[in-house]
Amino acid sequence: xxxxxxxxxxxxxxxxxxxxxxxxxxxxxxxxxxxxxxxxxxxxxxxxxxxxxxxxxxxxxxxxxxxxxxxxxxxxxxxxxxxxxxxxxxxxxxxxxxxxxxxxxxxxxxxxxxxxxxxxxxxxxxxxxxxxxxxxxxxxxxxx
Amino acid sequence: xxxxxxxxxxxxxxxxxxxxxxxxxxxxxxxxxxxxxxxxxxxxxxxxxxxxxxxxxxxxxxxxxxxxxxxxxxxxxxxxxxxxxxxxxxxxxxxxxxxxxxxxxxxxxxxxxxxxxxxxxxxxxxxxxxxxxxxxxxxxxxxxxxxxxxxxxxxxxxxxxxxxxxxxxxxxxxxxxxxxxxxxxxxxxxxxxxxxxxxxxxxxxxxxxxxxxxxxxxxxxxxxxxxxxxxxxxxxxxxxxxxxxxxxxxxxxxxxxxxxxxxxxxxxxxxxxxxxxxxxxxxxxxxxxxxxxxxxxxxxxxxxxxxxxxxxxxxxxxxxxxxxxxxxxxxxxxxxxxxxxxxxxxxxxxxxxxxxxxxxxxxxxxxxxxxxxxxxxxxxxxxxxxxxxxxxxxxxxxxxxxxxxxxxxxxxxxx
Numbered sequence: 001x002x003x004x005x006x007x008x009x010x011x012x013x014x015x016x017x018x019x020x021x022x023x024x025x026x027x028x029x030x031x032x033x034x035x036x037x038x039x040x041x042x043x044x045x046x047x048x049x050x051x052x053x054x055x056x057x058x059x060x061x062x063x064x065x066x067x068x069x070x071x072x073x074x075x076x077x078x079x080x081x082x083x084x085x086x087x088x089x090x091x092x093x094x095x096x097x098x099x100x101x102x103x104x105x106x107x108x109x110x111x112x113x114x115x116x117x118x119x120x121x122x123x124x125x126x127x128x129x130x131x132x133x134x135x136x137x138x139x140x141x142x143x144x
Numbered sequence: 145x146x147x148x149x150x151x152x153x154x155x156x157x158x159x160x161x162x163x164x165x166x167x168x169x170x171x172x173x174x175x176x177x178x179x180x181x182x183x184x185x186x187x188x189x190x191x192x193x194x195x196x197x198x199x200x201x202x203x204x205x206x207x208x209x210x211x212x213x214x215x216x217x218x219x220x221x222x223x224x225x226x227x228x229x230x231x232x233x234x235x236x237x238x239x240x241x242x243x244x245x246x247x248x249x250x251x252x253x254x255x256x257x258x259x260x261x262x263x264x265x266x267x268x269x270x271x272x273x274x275x276x277x278x279x280x281x282x283x284x285x286x287x288x289x290x291x292x293x294x295x296x297x298x299x300x301x302x303x304x305x306x307x308x309x310x311x312x313x314x315x316x317x318x319x320x321x322x323x324x325x326x327x328x329x330x331x332x333x334x335x336x337x338x339x340x341x342x343x344x345x346x347x348x349x350x351x352x353x354x355x356x357x358x359x360x361x362x363x364x365x366x367x368x369x370x371x372x373x374x375x376x377x378x379x380x381x382x383x384x385x386x387x388x389x390x391x392x393x394x395x396x397x398x399x400x401x402x403x404x405x406x407x408x409x410x411x412x413x414x415x416x417x418x419x420x421x422x423x424x425x426x427x428x429x430x431x432x433x434x435x436x437x438x439x440x441x442x443x444x445x446x447x448x449x450x451x452x453x454x455x456x457x458x459x460x461x462x463x464x465x466x467x468x469x470x471x472x473x474x475x476x477x478x479x480x481x482x483x484x485x486x487x488x489x490x491x492x493x494x495x496x497x498x499x500x501x502x503x504x505x506x507x508x509x510x511x512x513x514x515x516x517x518x519x520x521x522x523x524x525x526x527x528x529x530x531x532x533x534x535x536x537x538x539x540x541x542x543x544x545x546x547x548x549x550x551x552x553x554x555x556x557x558x559x
Contacts, residue, residue, distance in 0.1 A: 007502065008557050038514060041496075041528055064528050066496035067558075111498060 007102050008067065016067040021077030025060045029053075030085070030126030033063075034118030036110055041065035043073055045118045047085070047126070054084050061115060068100075068108050073115025075099050080119070089123040091116065154452040160538040162187040162444075173508025176543035181327050181487050181534030182512050183377045184358060186441075190380055193440035194433050205432055206406065220432050223439030224422070227387045230442050231353075231372060232363040237421040238395065240388040241435055245354035246276040248373035248388035249321070251425060252350055253280035255398040256371075257319070263289035266315035268347075270295040270303055271524050272326045272333070275517040277352040277373075281321055291315055295322070297524055301329040301478040308341055317345040324356035324367075328516040328532065329478035330461065330487030332356075339368045348394065354378055354386075358445075358536070359485050360454045364389050376434065381441035385434035388425070395421050402427040445537075453537050457486030460535040460544065464488045467548045473555070477525060486535035489516075492551065495558045497529040503557055504550040511547070 025046035043063035203212035320342035342349040358379035375386040404427040409417040462481035473493035497513035
């Protein structure tokens with residue numbers, strides 16, 4: 001397998017071309033907008049909680065970005081549906097990286113993390129919990 | 145812009161042999177380096193001169209009385225004279241060494257802007273600016289209560305000068321700041337015309353020549369500008385040094401920018417007085433070896449000749465536009481080849497520039513993908529990012545062919 005087949009493997013291209021959970025949501029329980037200042041890519045994430053107010057019932061995303069960022073966000077929506085908001089807000093990034101399953105350079109890692117970071121910010125904002133260190137400033141600087 | 149026939153045609157293949165970077169394979173492929181607009185590669189002659197300086201003449205400059213300090217001072221001041229000659233400045237004291245063009249523009253924005261701008265004043269930039277000539281002015285305008293106005297672009301990516309009177313009606317124009325060549329689209333801007341307009345308004349003109357100085361003759365006296373900013377790293381020199389040229393009378397009237405050692409005349413508890421030009425604006429230890437490298441890069445480029453470099457780049461731009469035009473689903477941005485420097489921006493339908501650049505990298509082709517520090521321009525084009533291929537005197541047509549081949553693969557992967 002050559003290098004670009006490895007990186008742009010079928011599942012990545014499939015999520016890119018047919019993104020799951022693509023769209024916007026009216027009256028979302030949690031939402032945030034994130035930007036990757038390196039490339040100007042943008043993603044907005046919308047979350048609806050189930051009746052218990054804790055479980056993620058539905059996640060949608062909109063925006064524009066590269067295949068890696070769009071596919072990673074699409075995979076993320078499938079991963080987190082049905083899970084508790086508090087757990088997702090603390091999700092280990094390696095769980096998503098394992099799902100993506102391709103070698104990523106530091107620059108492309110930022111692409112892959114855009115959706116997850118934005119989702120975490122949305123959940124922390126909705127729950128009123130403080131943003132962890134790595135996300136502090138993210139809200140102020142890059143989110144509108 | 146008319147291209148004059150150069151006296152001798154440039155031999156890119158021979159020039160390329162001077163650049164050690166090309167002696168390696170990237171992902172098993174010859175390197176097609178098409179990102180010179182971000183930063184150029186370095187010729188052996190320049191690298192050797194820096195090594196020679198460090199090996200034989202290195203010491204801190206100016207105050208030392210021993211032989212090494214004298215040699216180092218002579219080398220730094222020799223480099224300053226080479227920059228002066230490069231831009232045809234009337235006086236060598238008008239050449240201020242800075243880190244890069246960004247720092248040069250910040251120096252003007254802070255030192256001139258903070259004391260000369262106020263409410264009702266207008267700073268005019270263009271939609272084509274690099275963030276380096278946009279953000280400092282936006283910030284200083286905000287600090288002083290001045291307004292920022294933009295000269296818009298035509299659909300071809302050239303400055304639309306039809307609305308200049310309307311801009312002038314918005315306030316007292318104090319600064320007009322534009323680049324000479326766009327780093328993003330390669331557009332060559334009508335700087336002389338804008339300088340005349342700026343002076344008619346009683347404004348100063350600040351020229352960001354970071355992208356033009358590597359490729360064409362920049363003559364500050366012919367331009368008539370008041371400040372000109374250049375970076376060494378885009379013109380075969382090292383990173384970490386650039387130059388600001390400014391008119392003596394403006395520089396003398398300005399407050400210093402950075403404060404500390406070397407820039408003083410005398411320091412007393414009650415009061416410090418500033419040194420003479422250019423020292424007043426060169427606080428701290430200078431980028432000495434970098435300045436020496438800058439001088440060596442200027443020697444290197446002048447031996448080849450800027451007319452030949454400019455003509456060759458127009459040739460490459462025309463060739464690239466032709467070859468890229470063969471591809472379906474490709475959008476090209478910017479003016480025709482005869483009105484642009486060696487920079488081509490494009491998008492592949494349905495494929496994000498990051499993905500294009502990644503797949504090209506795997507084939508040994510280095511291009512830039514992103515907003516090129518031009519987010520206002522990207523907004524105007526209605527895209528988040530573009531792909532940009534840029535050329536320089538060591539670029540050969542095979543590299544452009546390698547790019548086109550690579551783009552076929554991009555289309556296949558995303559088919």
